[in-house]
Amino acid sequence: MNATDRPLHGSNISLARRAWAIRRHALRMGQVQGQGYIGQALGIADVLAVAYFHTMEYRPEDPEWEGRDRFLLSIGHYAIALYAVLIEAGILPEEEIETYGMDDSRMPMSGMASYTPGMEITGGSLGHGLGIAVGMAMGLRHKTNPAFVINLMSDGELGEGSTWEAAMSAGAQSLSNLICIVDFNDQQADGPSTQVLSAEPVADKWRAFGWHTQRVDGNDIEAVRDAFDAARNHDGPQPRVIVFDTTMCKGVPFLEAREVNHFVRVEAEEWERALAILDEGQPQ
Structure with a gap:
């Protein structure tokens, strides 16, 4: 099935507006707890908008539908971002934003598959x-299920040996139903990922492991859409990877300008300011 044949979820709503809504949902959740990995959520929102509202096949009313594309969140601390897109997709109700990170919430601060519909791992x-x-x-291929597996990981995970063992295995098994997306925001807990343990040249490394490889601006929605289309429609046997260069806190300039670190601190009075700025730029 090609990109033009696939049903689009809410196709009358622009991808830019979906990304805006994802950012807004994430900010509202951060405001509830007064904290959260909001820098990553704002940065990856454009990628999530394209993934869920242009690329993937799923049924909001049936999150466990066997024919769905599987979206795996390797980076559990990005859960606030995934919850935001699950809310926008109608898999989680918007009113649950107020429960984020609380006891008995279906949206704990680190993602857990046992708690949250739509959270695969x-x-x-x-x-x-x-x-x-x-x-x-591999399991889907053995079952002749045509669904894709899309794995979101961080640039910091490129420093893990297990990542490259998996990359080598995927290439050896010709897993053409696997799309890996790397959020390259150059941040991890100990500092800039390119300084802690640089993975450059990133694209060349993936190619060397037998992957169909792209590297694009993850905050350019048209470029993101084209990259997903190219990955899904590639007719070779290789697994596919897209390295997305993203900007932490994208969409809220005063946070973008803040000294960047892995966990961006937002003061109590700044949440409403951030929401107001986001609303001023609301797209159609």
Whole structure:
């Protein structure tokens, strides 16, 4: 099935507006707890908008539909971003934003598959997501299920040996139903990922492991859409990877300008300011 044949979810709503809504949902959740990995959520929102509202096949009313594309969140601390897109997709109700991170919430601060509809795996021990994705893609192929597995991982995970073992396995198994997306925001817990343990040249490394490889601006929605289309429609046997260069806190300039670190701190009075700025730029 090609890109023009696939049903689009809410196709009358622009991808730019979907990305705006994802950012807004994430900010509202951050405001509830007064904290969260909001820099990553704002940065990856454009990629998530294209993934869920242009690329993937799923049924919001039936999150466990066997024919769905599987979206794996390797980086469990990005859960606030995934919850935001699950809310926008209608898999989670918007009113649950107010429960984010609370006892008995379906949206804990780190993603857990046992709690949340639409959350395929429990991420957290970084570097495990791609290995799980490889196994899942192999299982779907054995069942002749045409669904794709899409694994979102961080640039910091490129420093994990398990990531490259999984990459080598995917190439050796010709897992053409696997798309890995790397959020390259150049941040990890110990500092800029290119300084802690640089993975450059990133694209060349993936190609050397037998992957169909692209690297694009992850905050350019048209470029993101074209990259997903090229990955899904590539007719070779290789697994596919897209390295997305993203900007932490994208869409909220005063946070973008803040000294960048892995966990962006937002003061209590700044949440409403951030929401107001986002609303001023609301797209159609």
